[in-house]
Structures are given as structure tokens and as C-alpha cells.
Amino acid sequence: MIKNMFPFFLQILPIMKFVREFVINNPLCVCSDEIAAVKKDLIGEHDKMKLKQDSSHVLLKIVQEQYFMNLKIMVPDKYPLEQVSIEASESNFPNLLKVFFVGQAVEIARKCVQPPLKPNKKDPPFKPRVSLREVCEFLIKDCVKRYPLEICPCCKDRVMLRDPEEVAKDPRKRVERVYCGHLYHHGCLAKYMKTPPFKDGKFCPSCGKRIFHDKWKVTPELAEARWAHKQARERELAEVTDFLS
Ligand SMILES: [Zn+2]
Ligand SMILES: [Zn+2]
Structure with missing residues (x-):
């Protein structure tokens, strides 16, 4: 039986190698669904989104009227078991709001992968979940698009x-x-x-x-x-x- 499967292995090995190399060269493919959803639901015509596959970053420029914020979201190797990390680079928002936005986003990301310190007994057992979309939704919809208005x-x-x-x-x-x-x-x-x-x-x-x-x-x-x-x-x-x- 094993002998009969040998040609099959020979065929599948290059495919496995290709898939492995593809994942290594395109680390953001682990969150491609989330990236597509962010693009579709949250990115407006004046905003920009760039994917940096070599460094596993998603770069965002989010604009609301005269205000803007540039965000760098890093997707770690162990995603989604580890949360995304967030950095706000250039922005013309008051510093007080910039610090609040990033602080809250980090907390949202942490809650996606770490169980609550005091779990509610009625809740189902904690399972880590993807954090990119949740973090983007908060930063774009609840912060940059909301506060200037x-x-x-x-x-x-x-x-x-x-x-x-x-x-x-x-x-x-x-x-x-x-x-x-x-x-x-x-x-x-x-x-x-x-x-x-x-x-x-x-x-x-x-x-x-x-x-x-x-x-x-x-x-x-x-x-x-x-x-x-x-x-x-x-x-x-x-x-x-x-x-x-
Ligand atoms: Zn109030
Ligand atoms: Zn006033």
C-alpha cells in the first residue's frame, strides 16, 4: 500500500514546499479575510491601506475632514494566538486623543488572546480570537472617523x-x-x-x-x-x- 502511494508523495511534496514558501513570503495571508473586510467596510475613499508583506505590517492612513492619523499594525508570526501590535506614527490629532486611541486599541487586542482575570462563570470557556479586524474597527470607526465630528x-x-x-x-x-x-x-x-x-x-x-x-x-x-x-x-x-x- 505504502509502496503504491510513493508517486503520490512525490507529487505532493513540491506543492507542500510551495505552500510553505508562500506563507513565509506572505505572512499577512493568515489574516487575508480580515484585511478584505477592513477594506470593504471601514476604508473610505480618502483613506489608504498598504500591506507590507516583508515586515508583516498593515499601514493605514485614516482621514476625517482636516484630521488624519497614520497607523502601523504589526501581525506577529504566531497570529492569531498572539495579538497584533499597534503604533500611531504621524497624526494631527491632539496628543491626548492619540494616546487614548492607541492605549484602548492595545487593550482590545490583548482581550482577544488573553482570558479575563475574573471570568464570568456563565460565559463559555475562553478561546483566543483574531484581533486585527476588531482593532481596526475601533481605531477607524470609533476614533478617527468619530472624534473630529x-x-x-x-x-x-x-x-x-x-x-x-x-x-x-x-x-x-x-x-x-x-x-x-x-x-x-x-x-x-x-x-x-x-x-x-x-x-x-x-x-x-x-x-x-x-x-x-x-x-x-x-x-x-x-x-x-x-x-x-x-x-x-x-x-x-x-x-x-x-x-x-
Ligand atoms: Zn458624557
Ligand atoms: Zn465648547
């Missing part, structure tokens, strides 16, 4: 100025991101956080969640006291002005 909950204007160069001229227009995920102009948020009511904290006008931000860690009592102090000072100044006029 966000509206400031206070002044109802675009948070990210239509001309990215303008932000440097006016620090009040700097972007702040609060815990619920909504973006504000720095000046608008500063004013809102210092204006009553303060009872139980300040809440995001867009989603109703309490606002937490490193720059405004003030208890409602202290915010109330500061407001009262500011009002008293303004009254004093008004009296002095009246007296002098």
Missing part, C-alpha cells in the same frame, strides 16, 4: 476645530476628554465645572454621567464654597465701582 456639550460647537492649526492660538479651545468619553473645549469645561448647581457633583449634559477629570478633582462642597467666594468678590468689586463712579 464631536460636539462640545456646553457651547454646541465642534470640539475639534475645523482648522487643526487654530488650537495652538487659543488654549481655551484645547480638547478635554472626561470619564464618560465625551469631549469638551478646555475653556467650556472649566467654566461649567465652576458654575452651580454642585449638588452630588457635576454631570455631563450629553449623557448624564458624573464628570470625572484629573484637572477638576473638587468636592461639591469646595466647589460651592469657591463659587460663593467668587460671587462675594464680584459683589465687593461692583460696590467699589459704584462708590467711585
Whole structure:
């Protein structure tokens, strides 16, 4: 029987060698379905996608109006058992958002291959899954395409100025991101956080969640006291002005 199969082996060996060489020379073929789906569903006419087979990278340039971000996504040898890695190179997004986008994308990729630390007993056993598409969907749809269109909950204007160069001229227009995920102009948020009511904290006008931000860690009592102090000072100044006029 084995003797009869010998010619068959002779035929199949070159095919196996070809397949092996093809996979080595085209490492991105392990995620070709995901790449096709990203191209079809997420890449717009002004965006660019390039595959670098020699270094196993997917390069993306994603554009939304005047804003852009260049992303380099590396697919490791052991994909999909290992997650993709992400790097944002050139971009004109505020650094705060760039750091947030990449940090969250890395976390999404990690969750694709590592079981949760506290698994829910009702969930089925953890199985690693492919991470490229999930990461691209987050970075393109939920970040680069979304944030330039966000509206400031206070002044109802675009948070990210239509001309990215303008932000440097006016620090009040700097972007702040609060815990619920909504973006504000720095000046608008500063004013809102210092204006009553303060009872139980300040809440995001867009989603109703309490606002937490490193720059405004003030208890409602202290915010109330500061407001009262500011009002008293303004009254004093008004009296002095009246007296002098
Ligand atoms: Zn605003
Ligand atoms: Zn919110």
C-alpha cells in the first residue's frame, strides 16, 4: 500500500514546499479575510491601506475632514494566538486623543488572546480570537472617523476645530476628554465645572454621567464654597465701582 502511494508523495511534496514558501513570503495571508473586510467596510475613499508583506505590517492612513492619523499594525508570526501590535506614527490629532486611541486599541487586542482575570462563570470557556479586524474597527470607526465630528456639550460647537492649526492660538479651545468619553473645549469645561448647581457633583449634559477629570478633582462642597467666594468678590468689586463712579 505504502509502496503504491510513493508517486503520490512525490507529487505532493513540491506543492507542500510551495505552500510553505508562500506563507513565509506572505505572512499577512493568515489574516487575508480580515484585511478584505477592513477594506470593504471601514476604508473610505480618502483613506489608504498598504500591506507590507516583508515586515508583516498593515499601514493605514485614516482621514476625517482636516484630521488624519497614520497607523502601523504589526501581525506577529504566531497570529492569531498572539495579538497584533499597534503604533500611531504621524497624526494631527491632539496628543491626548492619540494616546487614548492607541492605549484602548492595545487593550482590545490583548482581550482577544488573553482570558479575563475574573471570568464570568456563565460565559463559555475562553478561546483566543483574531484581533486585527476588531482593532481596526475601533481605531477607524470609533476614533478617527468619530472624534473630529464631536460636539462640545456646553457651547454646541465642534470640539475639534475645523482648522487643526487654530488650537495652538487659543488654549481655551484645547480638547478635554472626561470619564464618560465625551469631549469638551478646555475653556467650556472649566467654566461649567465652576458654575452651580454642585449638588452630588457635576454631570455631563450629553449623557448624564458624573464628570470625572484629573484637572477638576473638587468636592461639591469646595466647589460651592469657591463659587460663593467668587460671587462675594464680584459683589465687593461692583460696590467699589459704584462708590467711585
Ligand atoms: Zn465648547
Ligand atoms: Zn458624557
